[in-house]
Amino acid sequence: MFNEVYDVIVVGAGHAGSEAAAAAANMGSKTLLITMNLQNIAQMSCNPAMGGIAKGQIVREIDALGGYSGIVSDTSAIQFKMLNKSKGPAMWSPRVQSDRMRFAEDWRLLLEQTQNLDFYQEMVSGLVVENGKVVGVKTSLGITVKAKSVVLTNGTFLNGLIHIGDKNFGGGRAGERAATGITEQLIELGFESGRMKTGTPPRVDGRSLDYSKMIEQPGDLNPEKFSYLDTTKPLENQRSCFMTYTSEKVHDLLREGFDRSPMFNGRIKSLGPRYCPSIEDKINRFADKDRHQLFVEPEGWNTVEMYINGFSTSLPEDVQFNALRSVAGFENVKFFRPGYAIEYDYFPPTQLKHTLETKLVDGLYFAGQINGTTGYEEAASQGLMAGINAALKVQEKDSFILQRNEAYIGVLIDDLITKGTEEPYRMFTSRAEYRTLLRQDNADIRLTPRGYDLGLASEKRLKRMEEKLNASNQFVQFFKDTSVTANDANVVLESKNSASVKQQGKMFKLFARPNIDMDDMRKFEKVETYIQENNLDREVLEQAEIQVKYAGYISKEKNNADKLNRLENIKIPANFNYSQLKSMSLEAREKLNKIQPVTISQASRISGVSPADISVLLVFMGR
Incomplete structure (x- = not known):
């Protein structure tokens, strides 16, 4: 391998690196994935979950394009929830609780089965750049590996510094060393760098908790899944999470350690994620609140290790322990490991093109936390796009860019390179001006044809999407064409306390009422017969209902997007x-x-x- 010239070298095997390597290799590029520890491929460094508000939409988009995150999320899931179901479909966001060990294992096995992909375990200490173009990488053992393009996905490892109370030590993640050399070289090449911070909560022994004092948080009664493929079935059994609360006593115990907190005594100078603050930051910023939610999340099917979501902290370990013991259900808690904060180098993403290629060095791409983002999903989507564009560049093909009206991934990348970020960037539905178009349910319709053209999405996947689209369009047309008598309509309307009608009308108009849903429409014999005769599944029914109910909003957003595209x-x-x-x-x-x-x-x-x-x-x- 040392004598080969790779098309693409990917540095780092977190969520960004794994997607980048898979994409480039699946597009036919000879690809090398270099990472410091092959046992930690796609490691869930923080919470054991994928998806959530806006993040779930991103995972669906990755899957529609032919990435792996959705598939692995399904095969390793222990719980599924569709968040925001009480709101409009633009806000619905899928989320899975994952088995941390199985997630990493499934990712590694998928990558090992990927053609054109080699692996190597070592630290990359620098790049080989000639005449403004990257031509390879150097390792800590002094080995040079040549490449036509390089994707850096270094996560929190670039000069990573871990903080626990008044102690700090170099590291990219608990138990792993930091990566050195790359930042210094990039600065010499003319790049601007900065520092960011993130944190993680304690992991505890689930056998030491009293769940009877907590509120159980089960998964959905009828769970769905992430991937549009039939690689797995929806979960039949699920593991519950649990919710409890901090208290004034807990807050007082935490405040006792503030003078030893690296966040308050000035040792940490970088900015952390605004929307996922540490527990000390929460009780300081929101002093008027007498309690905060904590979620106890299982790390897998069989392990007793629990993740305490909402208790991210860098306070001294004794302060963390004493405060947690005052939380209801944690009176006898035992630690697996304390929480910590980590500072790391990042590079303001305004130095990138829309392809995620750097403006300064030809053939060099950045993806993930190196660009100032936070979250597995944000990282994975950037890795996918960087891997795609690195492969296309080597193949001398046109670059692949998603617009803001095409995908949350397009919003994410455009925000980063156009506006930059000085704090860890997290995706929200509110960041997307066309969120009615960018729903989780239609990611396959939006993006599978694009993935197919790239060679990432299979013909089988494309055909499945086309069948779903045709079936839902025909079902919507059925509602436009089919009439219902006033008497029949009023039976349903009266059962929902909705205003009655005086004359026969089309079913579409009836269905468009906000308080009438698909279950109501199925009470009409014509509708139920159509569904049974055409063997329509849940996805088609959901897609048709959204198209009927939100037709006006969707049309308006499409018109606005068309106007924007004229400027594009x-x-x-x-x-x-x-x-x-x-x-x-x-x-x-x-x-x-x-x-x-x-x-x-x-x-x-x-x-x-x-x-x-x-x-x-x-x-x-x-x-």
Whole structure:
């Protein structure tokens, strides 16, 4: 392998690296995955779960494109929940509780079965760059491996520093050393770097907890799954999580350790995730709250290890222990390991193109926490896109970019490279202006054809999606074409306390009422007969119902997206000198010169660039 020239080398085998390696290899590129420990491929460093608000949509998108995260989430799941079911379908978000050990094992086995993929265990200490192009990597043993492109997915390992109370030591994750050398070289090459922080809670012995004092959190009665493929069936048995609360006494015990907290005594200077704060940060920022939720999450089917979601901390271990013992159900708790915080290097993502290739070094790609994001799902989606684009570049094919109206993945990457981030970036549904279009239920319809064109999604997967789309479209047309008498309609309407009708009308109009659902419509014999004769499954019924109920919203968002895409089609010349546009504000000129947007639409989303500045640019370009 040392004499080979690889098409793609992926550095790091976390969620980003695993997806990047799988994508590049499955697209026919000779790929090498280098990681410091092959036993920890796709390790769940923090909570044992995949999906959640907006994150679940991302996992579905990865799956639709032909990535592996959805498949592994299903094969290793111990609980499934569809979050936000009480809200509109744009907010529905799937989430699984995972078996941590099985998740990593399933990922490794999938990767080992992937053609064109080699593995090597060692630390990469630097890059080989010639004439502004990456041509390989150097390892800590002094070995050089040549490549046509390199994807860096270093996670929290770049100069990682772990903090527990007044102690700190180098490390990229508990029990693993930090990676050194790469940051320093990238800075020499002209890259700007920064520091970020994240944290994790204590892991405890589940045998030492009293669950009778907690509130059980079971999975869904009729669980679904992530992948659109039939690789697994929905869960028949599930493990419950449990919920409990902190108290004023717990908060007081935690406050006693604040003077030894690296977050408060100045030893940690970097910013942590705003939307997943440590317990000490929560009781400091939200001093008016007398309690906070804690979720006790099993780490797997058979292990007794429990993850205490909501109690992320870097306080001294004795403070963590004493405070947790005052939580209901934790009176006799035993630790497996304390919580800790970790600081690590990242590189502001405004230094990247939409393909995740760096602007400074040709053929070099960044994906995951190196770009300032937090979360397995955000990392995995970037890895997938970086792996795809690295393979396409080597194959001398057009790059693959998802627009904001096509996928949450498109929103994520556009936000990162256009706006940058100074704190760990997490995806939310509110970040997507077209979230009615970007639902978890239609990710396959949106993206499977794109994945098929890339060679990642199989023909079988494409055919399955097309059958679902055709069946749901025909079912919607059935509602538009089929009439119902006033008497029949009113029987259903009265049962739902909905206003009655006076004359015969189309079923579509009846179904569009907000308080009428598919179960109500199935009370009509014509509807039930159609479903049975056409053997319609849950996915088709759900898709048809959404298309009927949200037809107006979907149409409006599509029109808005079409208007935006007109600006996406107006390209800005490469290396355009904005300093010549004296009518434009100074801030806009500085920001535009730094980020070098590719289109007018991207330029309009840069912070500090006003509509007036865009008008100046359009006039200059003859528009």
